[in-house]
Amino acid sequence: MKNRLISAFLLLPLLLHSGTPLYGAEEVYTDSGTTSWMLTSTALVLLMIPGLAMFYGGLVRTKNVIGTMMHSFGAMVIIGVLWPMVGYALSFGPGVLGGFVGWDPQLFMLQGIDDTIMESHIPEYVFAMFQGKFAIITPALIAGAFAERVNFRGYAVFIALWSIIVYSPICHWVWASDGFLFNLGAAGAIDFAGGTVVHISSGVTALVAALYLGSRRGYPRNVMHPNNLVMTLTGAGLLWVGWFGFNAGSAISSDLATARALTVTQLSAAAGAFAWMVIEMVHHGKATSLGVASGILAGLVAITPAAGVVQPVGAFALGALASLVCYGAILLKNRMGYDDSLDAFGVHGVGGIVGALALVFFIRPSWMAEAAELAGGSWSVWQQLGVQATAVGITVFYASVVSLILLVLIEKTIGLRISENDEMSGLDHSMHGEHGYGLINLN
Amino acid sequence: MKLITAIINPDRLDHVREALIQADITRITVSRVTGHGRQEDIDIYRGQKIAPNLIPKIRIDIAVNEEFVEKTIDAIIDSASHDPVAIGDGKIFITPLEDCIRIRTRERGGSAV
Numbered sequence: 079m080k081n082r083l084i085s086a087f088l089l090l091p092l093l094l095h096s097g098t099p100l101y102g103a104e105e106v107y108t109d110s111g112t113t114s115w116m117l118t119s120t121a122l123v124l125l126m127i128p129g130l131a132m133f134y135g136g137l138v139r140t141k142n143v144i145g146t147m148m149h150s151f152g153a154m155v156i157i158g159v160l161w162p163m164v165g166y167a168l169s170f171g172p173g174v175l176g177g178f179v180g181w182d183p184q185l186f187m188l189q190g191i192d193d194t195i196m197e198s199h200i201p202e203y204v205f206a207m208f209q210g211k212f213a214i215i216t217p218a219l220i221a222g223a224f225a226e227r228v229n230f231r232g233y234a235v236f237i238a239l240w241s242i243i244v245y246s247p248i249c250h251w252v253w254a255s256d257g258f259l260f261n262l263g264a265a266g267a268i269d270f271a272g273g274t275v276v277h278i279s280s281g282v283t284a285l286v287a288a289l290y291l292g293s294r295r296g297y298p299r300n301v302m303h304p305n306n307l308v309m310t311l312t313g314a315g316l317l318w319v320g321w322f323g324f325n326a327g328s329a330i331s332s333d334l335a336t337a338r339a340l341t342v343t344q345l346s347a348a349a350g351a352f353a354w355m356v357i358e359m360v361h362h363g364k365a366t367s368l369g370v371a372s373g374i375l376a377g378l379v380a381i382t383p384a385a386g387v388v389q390p391v392g393a394f395a396l397g398a399l400a401s402l403v404c405y406g407a408i409l410l411k412n413r414m415g416y417d418d419s420l421d422a423f424g425v426h427g428v429g430g431i432v433g434a435l436a437l438v439f440f441i442r443p444s445w446m447a448e449a450a451e452l453a454g455g456s457w458s459v460w461q462q463l464g465v466q467a468t469a470v471g472i473t474v475f476y477a478s479v480v481s482l483i484l485l486v487l488i489e490k491t492i493g494l495r496i497s498e499n500d501e502m503s504g505l506d507h508s509m510h511g512e513h514g515y516g517l518i519n520l521n
Numbered sequence: 522m523k524l525i526t527a528i529i530n531p532d533r534l535d536h537v538r539e540a541l542i543q544a545d546i547t548r549i550t551v552s553r554v555t556g557h558g559r560q561e562d563i564d565i566y567r568g569q570k571i572a573p574n575l576i577p578k579i580r581i582d583i584a585v586n587e588e589f590v591e592k593t594i595d596a597i598i599d600s601a602s603h604d605p606v607a608i609g610d611g612k613i614f615i616t617p618l619e620d621c622i623r624i625r626t627r628e629r630g631g632s633a634v
Contacts, residue, residue: 141531502539503532513531513577 109199115332116204122323123211127154127218129316133371134222135514136310137420142226143305143514145505149221149233153214156238161210162188168246169209173256180250198330208327209249216245216276222420223284224291224494226302227501230509232494236484240283244480248473249275259469263461264453265445267469270339271328273383273434274473281427282474283481284418290485291495293417295502302419305514307367314371318347321378325385339385342393343378349397350377357405372408375425376400380433384440392440399436400429434470438463522618522634523590527581528554529601529611534579540600541583544592548634550582558609578611584621584634 131150138146157165166188171180184190194202217237221228251257252269259267259274269275294302304310326340354373355365380400381393388396407428408421418424438459450457488494500508507513529537534551541549555575585593594613602610623633 141535502535504535507532 106195106197107199108195108201109332112198112330112332113200113204115336116200116208116327116330119323119327120204120208120211122320123208123215123327124154124320126211126215126317126320126324127151129313129320130215130218132309132313133317133375134225134313134420136306136308136313137304137368138226139302139504140305140514141504141506143506144512145230145509146221146225148230148505148510149225150218152230152234153218153221153237156234157214157217157241158210160238160241161213162206165213165241165246166206166209168242169213169249170206170254173250173254177251177256177258179247180254180256196330200330205330208330209253212272212276212324213241213245213249216272216280217241219277219280219422219426220284220287222422223288223418225419226505227291227294227419227496228494229492229496230505232488232492235492236488236494239484239488240481243484244279244283244477245275248279248476251472252469259472262468263465264449264457267465268387268437268441268462269383269434269469270386271325271382273379273430274469277379277382277426277430278434278470278473279477281423281425281430282477284422285427286478286481287485288416288418288423290482290489293415294419295498297417297419298412298415304368311367311371314374318374318378321347321382325382329386335386338389342385342388342390343381345390345393346381346397346400347374347377349394350374350380350401353377353398353401354405357402372404372421372425373401376404376429379426379429380436382430383434384437387442387445388437388440389442392437395440396433396436400432403432404428431470431474435463435466438466522621522631523585523587524616524618525581525583525585525590525593525597526614526616527583527597527601527611528556528578528613529581529597530603530609531577531579533601533603533610536600537581537597540596541593544596546583546585546589546593546596548583552580552582554578554580558612576609584618586631586634590615 127150131147134150135143135147164186167182167185168179171182171185173179174181182190188203188206191202191206196202196205198205217240220237220240221233251259252267252275253260259269267274296302321343322340325343326336329335329339351370351373354369354376358365358369377397377400380396381388384392384396404421404425408424411418411421411424441459441462446457446459446462449462453461485494496505496508527537531553538549538551541547555577557574557576581597583593594615597613620629621631621633622629626633
């Protein structure tokens with residue numbers, strides 16, 4: 079053990095000084111238009127983190143508002159450190175361990191990309207930072223499932239390990255150019271901006287976590303009313319804005335593909351919100367603000383994997399379908415009685431699966447023609463559905479099994495579920511020694 | 522009839538509410554208040570005397586009939602105390618209550634409480 083430690087330390091300076099650029103003979107130029115849009119997208123995706131903090135923060139009870147917002151900000155801090163250190167290398171380095179995960183010592187601490195300009199004509203730094211924002215928001219999404227009842231220390235360790243062991247491998251399979259899901263079937267599993275990588279992986283983990291950690295004290299007997307829907311709506315608005323960077327940025331270009339992604343993102347979000355609003359009007363006679371916010375999210379989640387391949391008609395259909403299915407999933411959750419507190423699985427898991435599977439029925443003909451050509455003749459919707467289902471199935475299986483192991487490990491060592499006394503006092507007091515709305519008390 | 526007013530720490534609100542419900546006291550009014558207790562807390566900051574910071578507290582008002590007074594007080598004391606007891610656990614004030622009227626039925630007195 080000691081020897082191994084020493085050799086690890088000896089290796090460290092080697093890792094730090096192996097920074098030779100990767101590009102070959104052909105000089106690739108920087109396109110200022112693409113680069114500036116990608117810089118903007120990077121900032122927009124980061125805006126989604128405080129957006130998510132506000133969305134989730136408004137939905138919990140007053141005594142947990144800081145604790146819940148800290149779950150998002152904690153991810154921004156922890157993954158913000160981990161991603162440039164190892165996350166990027168694990169996700170986008172050349173495949174090792176039989177393609178299970180990527181790794182390149184030159185990417186450790188991003189040393190090897192100081193001069194690299196990518197084939198998409200942007201500096202690799204921009205790509206690395208853009209992808210880093212996805213790595214941040216994904217674990218933060220999970221927090222909605224176990225809101226109001228986890229230890230901050232346990233949460234911090236959980237998202238750090240989850241990001242390395244669950245996120246990076248899935249990201250590598252789906253998005254790295256040598257990932258096996260990227261190359262599955264004729265033209266790969268379609269995941270434009272993170273249906274499987276972000277939403278299904280986090281949504282499924284959320285379900286596993288909610289089941290393993292159990293319900294909040296008093297759920298479902300006691301009503302747990304949102305403390306601030308104004309903040310939740312503001313957060314939903316920020317998420318919608320940020321999603322343009324999330325989806326339109328994922329084209330890694332600034333051209334027709336970007337315009338297509340942006341348009342279908344807007345349409346699907348609106349269609350999702352509209353569908354949810356109509357469903358609630360019919361079902362309850364009133365359109366709630368939380369329903370509209372949920373519909374926006376359901377629409378955005380569903381279009382995420384599809385934004386590169388569907389046309390406006392498909393965006394309308396996917397958004398509306400996602401709202402319908404997510405609404406049903408939440409009704410079903412209430413009947414089954416497990417406590418996915420802020421519906422991380424109900425919206426992200428279910429919406430992501432709907433988007434990733436149903437998108438095959440709306441793929442633009444030119445994409446299908448190209449896929450047929452690559453497949454050497456014909457490629458049908460059903461074949462692509464098989465590819466999509468494989469990607470979804472593998473993500474669901476891998477994320478749920480590994481997350482369960484992580485959860486058990488952390489619960490038994492550091493502790494994840496907080497004590498009854500701390501839960502009653504609220505996370506703000508017990509975990510952070512603060513309270514959310516001090517100014518209201520003339521203090 | 523008595524009016525029991527308790528000033529407690531915000532992090533004990535759920536504990537107190539549960540204890541009261543267990544003791545069959547279900548009609549309560551809760552408000553957010555701020556205030557401060559012991560006068561010795563006055564600080565001197567760069568030569569100036571500073572009044573102690575206003576601290577957020579929870580105020581619970583409960584109107585009860587005589588036979589419920591002790592039960593209510595016991596429930597609050599047991600549930601509002603920190604373990605170990607700390608300065609700032611709060612206070613309970615008890616005042617005589619002249620009358621009580623339920624608006625819906627216009628009942629008065631003990632049965633309206």
